Amino acid sequence: MDKQRPTAGRPGRKRSEESRMAILAASFELFGEVGYAGLTIEGIAARAGCGKQTIYRWWPSKADVLLDAMAVKGELYVTTADHGSxxxxxxxxxxxxxxxxxxxxxxxxxxxxxxxxxxxxxxxxxxxxxxxxxxxxxxxxxxxxxxxxxxxxxxxxxxxxxxxxxxxxxxxxxxxxxxxxxxxxxxxxxxxVQAPPPPTTTPAASDPTEAL
Amino acid sequence: MDKQRPTAGRPGRKRSEESRMAILAASFELFGEVGYAGLTIEGIAARAGCGKQTIYRWWPSKADVLLDAMAVKGELYVTTADHGSxxxxxxxxxxxxxxxxxxxxxxxxxxxxxxxxxxxxxxxxxxxxxxxxxxxxxxxxxxxxxxxxxxxxxxxxxxxxxxxxxxxxxxxxxxxxxxxxxxxxxxxxxxxVQAPPPPTTTPAASDPTEAL
Amino acid sequence: MDKQRPTAGRPGRKRSEESRMAILAASFELFGEVGYAGLTIEGIAARAGCGKQTIYRWWPSKADVLLDAMAVKGELYVTTADHGSxxxxxxxxxxxxxxxxxxxxxxxxxxxxxxxxxxxxxxxxxxxxxxxxxxxxxxxxxxxxxxxxxxxxxxxxxxxxxxxxxxxxxxxxxxxxxxxxxxxxxxxxxxxVQAPPPPTTTPAASDPTEAL
Amino acid sequence: MDKQRPTAGRPGRKRSEESRMAILAASFELFGEVGYAGLTIEGIAARAGCGKQTIYRWWPSKADVLLDAMAVKGELYVTTADHGSxxxxxxxxxxxxxxxxxxxxxxxxxxxxxxxxxxxxxxxxxxxxxxxxxxxxxxxxxxxxxxxxxxxxxxxxxxxxxxxxxxxxxxxxxxxxxxxxxxxxxxxxxxxVQAPPPPTTTPAASDPTEAL
DNA sequence: GAATAAACGAGACGGTACGTCGGGTCTTCTG
DNA sequence: CAGAAGACCCGACGTACCGTCTCGTTTATTC
The missing domain is CATH 1.10.357.10 (Tetracycline Repressor, domain 2)
Structure with missing residues (x-):
């Protein structure tokens, strides 16, 4: 997540929402192209068309940028509406x-x-x-x-x-x-949910060659 | 694991078992001192008193060195002797x-x-x-x-x-x-082993602040 | 000579004149201490207290650094004033x-x-x-x-x-x-010039052990 | 030049003239292909199909190998026969x-x-x-x-x-x-020579416009 | 003819420096 | 005055060769 520092009534230029979205989009794309090991702050800045400092100012690491990108993608949240039971x-x-x-x-x-x-x-x-x-x-x-x-x-x-x-x-x-x-x-x-539990409901693995 | 390339009847100097053990020991020690992120091939080579190339020759990454170090420590193997039941x-x-x-x-x-x-x-x-x-x-x-x-x-x-x-x-x-x-x-x-299983024997987590 | 790339009205930090002089001085000193074969970019950077990249950014080779160092020493120029004949x-x-x-x-x-x-x-x-x-x-x-x-x-x-x-x-x-x-x-x-012929010339005796 | 160490009546295998020539030929060829800076002992050994030690045993540096290669080419010597004047x-x-x-x-x-x-x-x-x-x-x-x-x-x-x-x-x-x-x-x-002028040429009345 | 001795191709060794990459910081100019 | 551009110091990367040191093998000489 980014730092969300309070911006109320401070002097100076406002944080550019455009840059922020460009950075998150760039990190998401680059992850797919070069993987996490190949992902760099420099690469994200270049793709997003921004300076490195703009990233360092708001996120502590590339992992945090990615985490924020996930949140923005709206992929992380699950509803908990009441379905009756x-x-x-x-x-x-x-x-x-x-x-x-x-x-x-x-x-x-x-x-x-x-x-x-x-x-x-x-x-x-x-x-x-x-x-x-x-x-x-x-x-x-x-x-x-x-x-x-x-x-x-x-x-x-x-x-x-x-x-x-x-x-x-x-x-x-x-x-x-x-x-x-x-x-x-x-x-x-x-x-x-059921009681007594059925005997086969333990966490199942179907491919034994891939498991621990 | 290292590359274990066949050495049967080839000319040339043999792989140095001494260097191998020094490298594995160094990687194990350094992990404890500086952590994985701080662990470097250069650092391992320096601690082991060997050249970097000797590491690159036999292991593809620092993670493989560490994996090999675990194996050599004899920490990885578990006996499967017959205990009767x-x-x-x-x-x-x-x-x-x-x-x-x-x-x-x-x-x-x-x-x-x-x-x-x-x-x-x-x-x-x-x-x-x-x-x-x-x-x-x-x-x-x-x-x-x-x-x-x-x-x-x-x-x-x-x-x-x-x-x-x-x-x-x-x-x-x-x-x-x-x-x-x-x-x-x-x-x-x-x-x-027992049937029926007691109700509290599921994989238990006691600290909710640490769990997923 | 260094690259002297145009710096007119560009954004970004200016080239550090301090680093440049430190590099030229270091290369001149080190040449005297370790000779040309022993002169390395790493050594110059260490002595000058700068990063290697700062040298690679501005000079293509250690010889160019040395050439630039000579120019800066002001040792290279000869006057051509008119002396009458x-x-x-x-x-x-x-x-x-x-x-x-x-x-x-x-x-x-x-x-x-x-x-x-x-x-x-x-x-x-x-x-x-x-x-x-x-x-x-x-x-x-x-x-x-x-x-x-x-x-x-x-x-x-x-x-x-x-x-x-x-x-x-x-x-x-x-x-x-x-x-x-x-x-x-x-x-x-x-x-x-021919006339007048040399005054008293006992011609310089070459050292045969050193000559071509 | 190579070391030419005395080989008279010693036990052991004789120096291989075949290797020597292969090394000299390889160094001559490689010089033409990659230049002096790109010339390496390893490269010469590989091209000549010999071990590095065989080069180090007989020549102190790659320059000496090259010098020896020139000598073997027979290109270095000039006669001093008497032509009368x-x-x-x-x-x-x-x-x-x-x-x-x-x-x-x-x-x-x-x-x-x-x-x-x-x-x-x-x-x-x-x-x-x-x-x-x-x-x-x-x-x-x-x-x-x-x-x-x-x-x-x-x-x-x-x-x-x-x-x-x-x-x-x-x-x-x-x-x-x-x-x-x-x-x-x-x-x-x-x-x-000045006087007398060389017999087969009229003394060059220099054409100052003749470019060097 | 066995033992000794040296040179051979091969290749791993401890090192040094290479030239590059990227991190994180620090100006400088532009909008 | 935030932000892009970009130079800065720093440190690790993975590579290339250095010159040395085994290896096992192939000649030669001596005993």
Whole structure:
């Protein structure tokens, strides 16, 4: 995310929204063309037609530019509208997430950002705040509503639900590089909503040659 | 892993095993001192007292050096001796794995390599072949023996066992950065061996601020 | 010589005159300390306290840096004032040249640049334009004035005069490494102007161990 | 020149004349293809199909290899037969020299070796001994014969004759890169012999418009 | 004829410098 | 006065050769 510094009533030229969008678009395009390792601040500035300083002024690293680009693409957010029951809310959440990650490039960027979060601890913190926690909060909203409604299963525990859902998703993305498909959605729903859980609803891998 | 090029009966000086070990040791030490981002080929060469070319000759990237260093440290391999029953074999496997990853530095390197595998696709392939598949094959050996013995539970399916075991481990390492402890071993055993599984044995996350 | 690219009304930071002088001074000093073969761009940059790129940006080779350093030292130019007669003009020119080359380091650099001009053809062109032609034109000015005055001997031909004067100088510098002394000036004047013949010439005995 | 170490009655394998010739030929060819700056010991070894050590064993530098290659080409030597008079001896010497330097590649190598002699003092010594002194001694032989004969002009002094002859030749080769032509031979003879004029040419009434 | 000795092609070694790339900072000019 | 242009210092990159040091092999000489 960019720095969003307050601009109210300050003297001087306003931040150029045009430059900002050009930078985010350039970083998104360049990622697809040269990959994350080949992505450079210099390259983004050249493609965006701006000076390097304009990037350094607003973002701390190329990973943050990319994270911001994802947000602007409107690809990161999932609705949490009320669909009447826990099961349907959860299905809607999973399908939204599945839709989010259906694009190859978006998946690649997500994996890359998660990877960069391992390597750059400072970015890791910003990534968790700006993305991971938001996603987790969305699911928490669904669970809270279910609890108020009274249709939340007694187990697994809420925190375990969070771990299962996101753990399975990330494992597929990072280690097996399998797509998130509707079979997975069904399996997860069967495990998390029904009681007793069906025996086959554990996080499933179909390609053993790709897994850890 | 390094290139292991065939050396049978060729003319010319032999590869120096001394240099190889110095390089692996240097990369391991330096990782601890300056982190992965601060790790450079130049730095490794300087610490190892060798020329840069000697590294470039045998390893394609600093990540491969680190991967090789892990292997040489003897930290990567887990025994699959027969302990009499599926339950005991599985417990031994999990405890070996837990012991493998008990060191902060080893965990950091594993996370880093998994991260680098996302960013550098070529290294990703080598990482899967040289590490992930090997680990998976070890657990598959345990499962196969159980099937021959006749004490393999009818479910979850073998491939699902693999996903649960390694998925949970990696999720803890990458996302929550929790240590692998004996509670986790117990929970996994309860889920995978006993029937019916206790309701709380799903991959658990305790710190929501660290999870996905 | 450096690139002297036009800087009129462009945006961006100006070339740092401070860096330029530091680089020229460093190359001059280092030449004296480690010789031309030991002179490196890295060494110059380190001594000058600048980045290598700043050198590569403005000079194509270490020889060009050295050539520029000589020019800045103000060591390269010889006056061609009118002394009344061809003989006296020529004597003045030769004595100025002799004075130019009285310093050990300046001689060494000149020999080195002439040598490098043989080896690097592109530099050779620049060396001729920036130095040799300038010197040759100076002598041509003296000859032209003599012709207008009418006291130019009928032979040797003017072009041969140029060859003999500079040929002898360079031959001494390059091949015999003899200093340019007043005996040589006298002998050349006697040969080229003819009357009056040289006063008492005990001709300079060459050192046979050093000669061609 | 190569090291020519004594091989009399020693045990062990003899020096391979085949390798020696392959190395000299390779260095001569490569000089023409990539120039002196691009010439490397590794390149010569590869082209000659030999190991680098075989070159280092016998020659101290690439310049020495090239010098040896010239010698083997038989291009370096000039006869000093008696032609009856100083003028005719001198003309023969100059024309032989002119013939020596008629090949573009031979000239280039001579210039290069003279250049390298400036830069590498050790090679400079070997170059003087193996080439320059030999040439100078040849001309000295002519002068000594003239003195015995009594037809040596009173001036210029013998050492100045040497300086002028070789100086002019080298200056043309190194600085102006002009070919050595018969006009130069005539002009030098006229200047150095004076009276009587050379038998086969009328003394050059210089045409001042004749461009150098 | 075995042992010794030297030179051979091959190729890895520890190094040094190359010329380039990019990071992040610091002017200078333009809109 | 923000922003583009671009020079600055810095450091690592991956490469090219340097000159040296094994290797295993091929001659020659000596014992």
């Amino acid at each position: 826990y099961g349907q809310d959860l299905r809607a959440f999973l399908e939204d997430t599945y839709r989010l990650a259906r694009g190859r490039k978006v998946i690649d960027i997500l994996c890359t950002l998660m990877a960069e979060a391992q390597i750059d601890r400072d970015f890791g913190g910003r990534f968790r705040t700006a993305f991971l926690h938001r996603r987790r909060d969305s699911l928490q909203t669904v669970i809270d509503r279910a609890r108020r409604r009274g249709d939340l299963p007694s187990h697994p525990a809420p925190s375990t639900v969070l771990d299962i859902v996101f753990g399975t998703l990330w494992y597929r993305l990072l280690a097996t590089r399998q797509a998130l498909d509707s079979d997975l959605v069904d399996d997860l729903l069967a495990t998390l | 599926y339950g005991q074999d599985l417990r031994a496997f999990l405890e070996d794995t837990y012991r493998l990853a008990r060191g902060r530095k080893v965990i950091d390197i594993l996370c880093t390599l998994m991260a680098e595998a996302q960013i550098d696709r070529d290294f990703g392939g080598r990482f899967r072949t040289a590490f992930l598949h090997r680990r998976r094959d070890s657990l598959q050996t345990v499962i196969d023996r159980a099937r021959r013995r006749g004490d393999l539970p009818s479910h979850p399916a073998p491939s699902t066992v693999l996903d649960i075991v390694f998925g949970t481990l990696w999720y803890r390492l990458l996302a929550t950065r929790q240590a692998l402890d004996s509670d986790l071993v117990d929970d996994l055993l309860a889920t995978l | 061809y003989g006296q003009d020529l004597r003045a020119f030769l004595e100025d040249t002799y004075r130019l080359a009285r310093g050990r380091k300046v001689i060494d650099i000149l020999c080195t640049l002439m040598a490098e001009a043989q080896i690097d053809r592109d530099f050779g062109g620049r060396f001729r334009t920036a130095f040799l032609h300038r010197r040759r034109d100076s002598l041509q000015t003296v000859i032209d004035r003599a012709r207008r005055r009418g006291d130019l001997p009928s032979h040797p031909a003017p072009s041969t005069v140029l060859d003999i004067v500079f040929g002898t100088l360079w031959y001494r510098l390059l091949a015999t490494r003899q200093a340019l002394d007043s005996d040589l000036v006298d002998d050349l004047l006697a040969t080229l | 100083y003028g005719q001896d001198l003309r023969a010497f100059l024309e032989d020299t002119y013939r020596l330097a008629r090949g573009r590649k031979v000239i280039d190598i001579l210039c290069t070796l003279m250049a390298e002699a400036q830069i590498d003092r050790d090679f400079g010594g070997r170059f003087r001994t193996a080439f320059l002194h030999r040439r100078r001694d040849s001309l000295q032989t002519v002068i000594d014969r003239a003195r015995r004969r009594g037809d040596l002009p009173s001036h210029p002094a013998p050492s100045t004759v040497l300086d002028i002859v070789f100086g002019t030749l080298w200056y043309r080769l190194l600085a102006t890169r002009q070919a050595l032509d018969s006009d130069l031979v005539d002009d030098l003879l006229a200047t150095l």
